[in-house]
Amino acid sequence: MVEDAATEALSKIDTGLVVYKALGPEWRRSGVPRPKRRLDSVVLKEGMTSRIVDDIEEFVASRKWYEERGVPYRRGYLFYGPPGTGKSSFITCLASHLGYSVCIMSLSDRLLDDDRLNLLLNTPPQNSIIILEDIDAAVTNREDPKNSDPIYQGMTRVTMSGLLNAIDGVGCAEERLLFMTTNHVERLDSALIRPGRVDVKEYFGNATQEMMENMFIRFYGDNCSADDAVEFARQAASLEVEISPATLQGHFLLYKKDPRLAISHIRDNANTFWWLYSVQPSNNRPLFLWLQGGPGSSSSGYGNLEELGPKDLDGKDRASTWLQVADLVFVDNPVGAGFSYVDDSSAYTKNVTQIGQDLLAWARAFFTVHPEYRTRPFYIFCESYGGKMSAEFARVIVQNNNILRINFKGVALGDSWISPMDYVNSWGQYLYANSYLDDIQLKQVNAQAAHCQKLVDNQQWSQATNCWGDMEDLIGTVTGGVSWYNILKYGDQDDWSKKRRKREIDLDKDNHVLPETIQRLYNRHVKPMYDVDLNDYMDTVVRQKLGIIPPKVKFGGQSNQVFSMQYGDFMVPNYDTVDWLLKNQTNVIVYNGNLDLICDTIGTEMWVNRLTWTGMQGWNTSTRTRFGTKSFPLAGYVKRYGNFQFWWILRAGHMVAHDTEESSIYMLSQILKTT
Numbered sequence: 001m002v003e004d005a006a007t008e009a010l011s012k013i014d015t016g017l018v019v020y021k022a023l024g025p026e027w028r029r030s031g032v033p034r035p036k037r038r039l040d041s042v043v044l045k046e047g048m049t050s051r052i053v054d055d056i057e058e059f060v061a062s063r064k065w066y067e068e069r070g071v072p073y074r075r076g077y078l079f080y081g082p083p084g085t086g087k088s089s090f091i092t093c094l095a096s097h098l099g100y101s102v103c104i105m106s107l108s109d110r111l112l113d114d115d116r117l118n119l120l121l122n123t124p125p126q127n128s129i130i131i132l133e134d135i136d137a138a139v140t141n142r143e144d145p146k147n148s149d150p151i152y153q154g155m156t157r158v159t160m161s162g163l164l165n166a167i168d169g170v171g172c173a174e175e176r177l178l179f180m181t182t183n184h185v186e187r188l189d190s191a192l193i194r195p196g197r198v199d200v201k202e203y204f205g206n207a208t209q210e211m212m213e214n215m216f217i218r219f220y221g222d223n224c225s226a227d228d229a230v231e232f233a234r235q236a237a238s239l240e241v242e243i244s245p246a247t248l249q250g251h252f253l254l255y256k257k258d259p260r261l262a263i264s265h266i267r268d269n270a271n272t273f274w275w276l277y278s279v280q281p282s283n284n285r286p287l288f289l290w291l292q293g294g295p296g297s298s299s300s301g302y303g304n305l306e307e308l309g310p311k312d313l314d315g316k317d318r319a320s321t322w323l324q325v326a327d328l329v330f331v332d333n334p335v336g337a338g339f340s341y342v343d344d345s346s347a348y349t350k351n352v353t354q355i356g357q358d359l360l361a362w363a364r365a366f367f368t369v370h371p372e373y374r375t376r377p378f379y380i381f382c383e384s385y386g387g388k389m390s391a392e393f394a395r396v397i398v399q400n401n402n403i404l405r406i407n408f409k410g411v412a413l414g415d416s417w418i419s420p421m422d423y424v425n426s427w428g429q430y431l432y433a434n435s436y437l438d439d440i441q442l443k444q445v446n447a448q449a450a451h452c453q454k455l456v457d458n459q460q461w462s463q464a465t466n467c468w469g470d471m472e473d474l475i476g477t478v479t480g481g482v483s484w485y486n487i488l489k490y491g492d493q494d495d496w497s498k499k500r501r502k503r504e505i506d507l508d509k510d511n512h513v514l515p516e517t518i519q520r521l522y523n524r525h526v527k528p529m530y531d532v533d534l535n536d537y538m539d540t541v542v543r544q545k546l547g548i549i550p551p552k553v554k555f556g557g558q559s560n561q562v563f564s565m566q567y568g569d570f571m572v573p574n575y576d577t578v579d580w581l582l583k584n585q586t587n588v589i590v591y592n593g594n595l596d597l598i599c600d601t602i603g604t605e606m607w608v609n610r611l612t613w614t615g616m617q618g619w620n621t622s623t624r625t626r627f628g629t630k631s632f633p634l635a636g637y638v639k640r641y642g643n644f645q646f647w648w649i650l651r652a653g654h655m656v657a658h659d660t661e662e663s664s665i666y667m668l669s670q671i672l673k674t675t
């Protein structure tokens, strides 16, 4: 009967899919026949569709085989997995493919009891397959403690033995294709899913990167390119959250006319703020993007008003602003820094890969709004943790520039946290050479560094973060409080932080949730970048002027979460990304202040010396030249080879742009000339 039905139905492939629902003791046709669904409309893992279809087709063709051996001509399938992964949809596709009707029944139906179930399972309409949905809701594993939970009680009147009887008891139909679905396979009684009742078990999982690409292509068809699909899938995967195919489908429906919007709105809960300074007439002026460190400090606030923008916090013109050299765009990133914000804590980024994807989304939006910058030279400049982010951003620009189509000229990494262990390992010798440690203390500091190195070698990233925090505490104690940003200074008495006399060590309301080490690191490296004056200025004057910042967003209000979210990524190096950029003909500029401790020049040279780019030999034998400025005949040194340059900036600490304005401007003008 099943075989005949299939043959007959395949010949009438254009007729619709007839659906029956259980109504009391009988099956009733539900509405008019539905359009048939093609098998490939449900996107599954590679090979899964053909595996299931082959199995069922073989069964349909084997009636005789079963009869000859006296085996009941029945096959049971269990599709299990999270909600919205296509279990029910795929069964209707199979029915369409084979030309059957479907009879759908949910065991959580309160009107169903053992007798009715038995009757229904054994009197299906001709040429149909039966779908028993949510079998876990009804008949669950008797050993599962959840079953004594009142929320599961009284959901159905079907008993376990009633169901087993109905499936394979004496009165049951001779021929049958039965599909069962559940979101909780672990709650099922083993008797229910033993062979004979369930012959094939298939797991329907959330979307893999490959499935996302296929779904994107299926949905947008000729409206999108294969590159779009790859980009979409990469971005979605970088969120590192489980995404069901049903959720993806919902997302595509929101942007059904525009695949590009589907890509750029993948993170709807993340809102990035940027601030552009544009000089007219433009004369093809280059554009510099500035990325602050922290992570969690603000480019638009700290970088702009306290380091290199055209105005300082008092509203006065800055004598040496980088705007003299190029147009400037400050992006508050990772999202949650400055005026950027998330609507939901799941939207914070946790590593540089995610940050890179966010910046790519920003770039797409920015160059769409400002197409005039597409042809102008575009550079990324940054500081500290911004370096880690910038290297990754540069990489995704290079990889996606066939779509982005901008005139990307290079990335300049200022005192960048590219290789954390090189810094941790070099602090001892640097401080020793500058009289901050004696022999005993040097040994102590180096022992702690070796401990951190071990953790990093074992990829115990969170423990390595704690170790780094402990290392900073140790150095703070033995040196008596040397500043991490300029070894000529003490603790928080730096010039750049003079507005921040009243350091708030007390825990603020959000801060107390951070692990203690992270909290201390945050207090040391990010909190000072949100001094009272800056916060007031941004939250009053700037907010009023812009008129676009939602009232719920407080400047820097999410910075501590931004910082703590990187817990597992702080100590992960990405100098291999720098290597990749050099190998891919991207201009890379490294600049370092010689008084910086946190990203000291020795550490920077350590990771630079580890690069494997073919130009390294030429670089090593190139001559370093000195440079001078109006006020300082000996302002620093520079060495260039191929697409790589290294600038040693004398008299500067971590904040090169702030500490040595003349040198910075000179360096910028030279970079523009030589790249």
Ligand SMILES: Nc1ncnc2c1ncn2[C@@H]1O[C@H](COP(=O)(O)OP(=O)(O)OP(=O)(O)O)[C@@H](O)[C@H]1O
Residues within 6 Å of the ligand: 041, 042, 043, 044, 081, 082, 083, 084, 085, 086, 087, 088, 089, 090, 181, 182, 183, 204, 215, 245, 246, 247, 249
């Ligand atoms: N793998 C997939 N490929 C394409 N679309 C899918 C896929 N999975 C789900 N969908 C779409 O999502 C919606 C819900 O899917 P469906 O009801 O089949 O999921 P399910 O796994 O049966 O969910 P539940 O376990 O909650 O019953 C449907 O519109 C379906 O088209």
